[in-house]
Amino acid sequence: MSTEEQNKVLCEARVCIQNTGFNYTMALINGKYKMSILYTIxxxxxxxxxxxxxYxxxxxxxxxxxxxxxxERDGLVHREEYPQIPPKVEYSLTDKGKTLIPILNAMCAWGYENKEE
Incomplete structure (x- = not known):
């Protein structure tokens, strides 16, 4: 297989990987603090x-x-703003956001099981 053909196969594979559920999930929760924010809420x-x-x-x-x-933009968190002085804003998980919690709990459990003392 030529180099050009190999590059084409790799590009096609990369596109497939980018369109997976895993990639979508990671795009939503990627970052240093997003999972901590979701877990805290x-x-x-x-x-x-x-x-x-x-916290x-x-x-x-x-x-x-x-x-x-x-x-909030990704539909995981709901922001409720109350018209008062001083302003009051509360955050909660949407139904979509709540579906991520079992995944975060599993990650937490995995961390406890595999964390080196």
């Missing part, structure tokens, strides 16, 4: 922004805001 069911920042150590204002906007 799942633990509290409804949580305010400031509480979330306290997720080391996350900056900008990073938390950006990740929440992306998770």
């Amino acid at each position: 799942a633990q509290f069911e409804v949580i305010r922004w400031g509480e979330m920042q306290r 997720i150590k080391g996350i900056s204002f900008k990073t938390l805001s950006t990740n929440l906007k992306e998770l």
